[in-house]
Amino acid sequence: LIHLLSIEGLPRDVVTNILDTAGTFLSVNDREVKKVPLLRGKSVFNLFFENSTRTRTTFEIAAKRLSADVINLDIAKSSASKGESLLDTIANLSAMHADMFVVRHSESGAPYLIAQHCAPHVHVVNAGDGRHAHPTQGLLDMYTIRHFKKDFTQLSVAIVGDIVHSRVARSDIHALTTLGVPDIRAVGPKTLVPGDLKAMGVRVCHTMEEGIRGADVIIMLRLQNERMSGAMLPSAGEFFKNYGLTDDKLALAKPDAIVMHPGPINRGVEIDSAVADGTHSVILPQVTFGIAVRMAVMSIIAGNEA
Ligand code: CP
Numbered sequence: 001l002i003h004l005l006s007i008e009g010l011p012r013d014v015v016t017n018i019l020d021t022a023g024t025f026l027s028v029n030d031r032e033v034k035k036v037p038l039l040r041g042k043s044v045f046n047l048f049f050e051n052s053t054r055t056r057t058t059f060e061i062a063a064k065r066l067s068a069d070v071i072n073l074d075i076a077k078s079s080a081s082k083g084e085s086l087l088d089t090i091a092n093l094s095a096m097h098a099d100m101f102v103v104r105h106s107e108s109g110a111p112y113l114i115a116q117h118c119a120p121h122v123h124v125v126n127a128g129d130g131r132h133a134h135p136t137q138g139l140l141d142m143y144t145i146r147h148f149k150k151d152f153t154q155l156s157v158a159i160v161g162d163i164v165h166s167r168v169a170r171s172d173i174h175a176l177t178t179l180g181v182p183d184i185r186a187v188g189p190k191t192l193v194p195g196d197l198k199a200m201g202v203r204v205c206h207t208m209e210e211g212i213r214g215a216d217v218i219i220m221l222r223l224q225n226e227r228m229s230g231a232m233l234p235s236a237g238e239f240f241k242n243y244g245l246t247d248d249k250l251a252l253a254k255p256d257a258i259v260m261h262p263g264p265i266n267r268g269v270e271i272d273s274a275v276a277d278g279t280h281s282v283i284l285p286q287v288t289f290g291i292a293v294r295m296a297v298m299s300i301i302a303g304n305e306a
């Protein structure tokens with residue numbers, strides 16, 4: 001593995017190795033992330049052309065825990081605003097001896113373009129491209145599910161909300177399928193759930209009653225308003241009434257169901273505060289696991305495994 005651009009097509013043993021490696025970076029109680037010298041002397045460039053709180057920060061922490069030098073390019077203050085192209089930016093950063101680019105971009109495929117044009121020793125990690133893929137989110141979601149549920153092959157997983165615009169949903173579905181989850185459900189209104197999911201073996205449900213009943217894992221997604229316009233935008237109140245996760249709706253799932261969300265959450269739109277802050281929620285552990293999973297990805301693609 002030289003780059004991580006998508007989970008689609010990754011063999012199961014590669015996915016499992018990433019999760020196992022992530023586990024080695026966490027302490028026994030899974031709360032502390034170790035510092036190791038695996039990327040000492042390497043330069044990791046964080047290039048976030050789209051906003052981020054969790055992904056950018058946890059990549060920075062992960063690279064520092066691997067002892068790398070980390071450069072966060074402030075895109076808004078960079079010469080991209082003066083018309084410098086993406087590839088010219090990459091060429092110039094490469095001349096500064098970059099070893100790894102972590103790239104988030106609103107255009108699907110931007111990290112692929114960079115991977116095609118950078119030097120062979122440089123590694124690229126996709127930190128979310130358009131509505132296409134968010135592979136490290138998919139992997140940290142799998143780490144979280146395995147942590148709480150152990151065996152993928154017995155699970156019912158419901159992914160709820162704005163699936164059509166969600167790179168997280170796509171990466172989760174590829175990962176869940178690769179790891180052998182037998183029952184994957186996509187739950188939401190017809191306008192927000194793509195029909196082609198059925199061809200991927202996903203059950204499409206348009207009511208929460210059908211979609212959540214008996215689920216072991218519920219992954220809530222926010223409305224990605226930045227990718228919608230005009231008539232497509234559902235009203236927040238209507239959406240919450242039909243698809244917002246409340247304690248009443250959560251009671252349809254298994255009693256020990258876990259509730260996940262990649263963040264940012266919109267309280268009162270796709271999730272009620274009582275659920276987001278409740279005992280079933282593993283939303284904040286997801287964030288912590290993201291550090292270890294990103295350490296695993298970076299150390300594996302750099303060829304310096306734990
Ligand atoms: N889950 C996620 O990608 O969050 P950020 O947009 O804050 O990075």
